[in-house]
Amino acid sequence: ILLDIKNVLESIGSNITIFTKTLPVQKILGDLMIYLTQSEAYIQDYFPVVEQYDFYRWLGCLILCCMLVLILVFYYLGLLCGTCGYDKNASPTTRGCISNTGGNFLMAGVGFSFLFSWLLMIVVVLTFITGGNVEKLVCEPFEDKTLFKVLDTPYLLNQHWKNYLSGILFKNPNINLTFEKVYSDCKENKGIYTSLHLEHLFNINEFLNISMYTEDLALKIEHIQINLSKIILLDEIGKENLLNFSSSGIEGINFAAYLTEINKSVTKVDLLSFANDLEARADQLPKGALENALKGHANNIRLIHNQQVVPLEQAMSTLNQSIRLLKRTSSELMVKVKNVISAVNAAQLLINNNASLVIVQETKKYMDTIVGYFEQYAEWVKESIAMEVAACKPIANVIDTAVDIFLCSYITDSVNTFWFGLGGSSMFLIPAIIFAVKLSKYYRRMDTEDVYDDVKTIPMKTTENGNNGYHKERLYGIHNPVFTR
Secondary structure (H helix, E strand, O other), X not given: OHHHHHHHHHHHXXXXXXXXXXXXXXXXXXXXXXXXXXXXXXXXXXXXXHHHHHHHHHHHHHHHHHHHHHHHHHHHHHHHHHHHHOOOOOOXXXXXXXXXXXXXXXXXXXXXXXXXXXXXXXXXXXXXXXHHHHHHHHHHHHHOOHHHHHHOOOOOOOOOXXXXXXXXXXXXXXXXXXXXXXXXXXXXOOEHHXXXXXXXXXXXXXXXXXXXXXXXXXXHHHOOOOOOOOOOOOOHHHHHHHHHHHOOOHHHOOHHHHXXXXXXXXXXXXXXXXXXXXXXXXXXXXXXXXXXXXXXXXXHHHHHHHHHHHHHHHHHHHHHHHHHHHHHHHOOHHXXXXXXXXXXXXHHHHHHHHHHHHHHHXXXXXXXXXXXXXXXXXXXXXXXXXXOOOEOHHHHHHHHHXXXXXXXXXXXXXXXXXXXXXXXXXXXXXXXXXXXHHHHOOOOOOOOOOOOOOOOOOOOOOOOOOOOOOOOOEEOOXXXXXXXX
């Protein structure tokens, strides 16, 4: 049984090893790296051209802005010169040079406005169509994921494929693999196995299914037969010896008498005190042989106490503990022996009748415990492959960077801001033209005056005084006899 369990576990481990080798993640990543490398090489090839056209784009925008600035400069110079040189007492034909220059600047601004307006309008229309359509058809649908739903429309990108992405990856357009689902899974940082539904290429459940390895082993364990009838825990002789020991009369021993004797002192007097007293008396005697003899006997008494009395006291203490233990264990000895014999008989009966079932159950529990560890490991492997191995959030980040940041924020927003500003400026050119034409009439010096005098109401004055501010004899080429000298 243990050999079979070991073989099952080894087969599970070998299958996991084979699975890790057959997992085509490296192949998929290698193909992806080849595609990225080719894309990078393509970008590197056309990058100088794009950079050159970007310079032309920058130069064209600068020229358009300079056009507007030129018109604006003319208008500002016209207002400045016209305001500074304006004289309300001067007639249209006698206005000063500064005022006349201001009017000319205003008319120059009007002329350049008509000259450049058609080009500005064309640029505004083109950038409006481009930026507006990209904003409405790409950027906003990308924000609410409507763009992915459009891409996932059946038979849109390929009239023969229902699902374009699964047709590209698996050559099977009937698999429900959508751009929206892949993007959402990548945003949640799931593994590429889950995001791209790679179970259609290889199914990890087939490699990590432990149940198919343990079915045969479970059947063997259920039909196992073990015969333990020859095992004898306690034979009749052993039982008889136990009964004889329980009836040996140990319960009739007078343990109190033994304990009383043991608790008595080994010597009648304390040898150390006696030796000290003897040595003290020897010190009171005169110096001589008697004093030395008494001190020698005192040392001998101490030696006898250390070498004989102390070990004997320790032995008696141990004997005291042993007698007390024997006294406790010997109480109801007969009952205890019978209980032991009954327990042995019950165990013997269990071994003879149910040992095989118990062993099978325990073996199955052991197998389930060991296999359970591998099931947990297999589930961890599945979870790791599905959620952690080759996490595809960088792909979602690349898409966000390319579409949301680069295309929408960097390019589309800039184009929309450009056409909005340019269009607003072009719209303001219309009232500016009207205002400049009207205002230049009061700043420019006229060749003739557009005033018709009434002869009956205007008094005769000499043209030399100039009080009325008119110095021309002819108005619009018509001879005026009133102003004749």
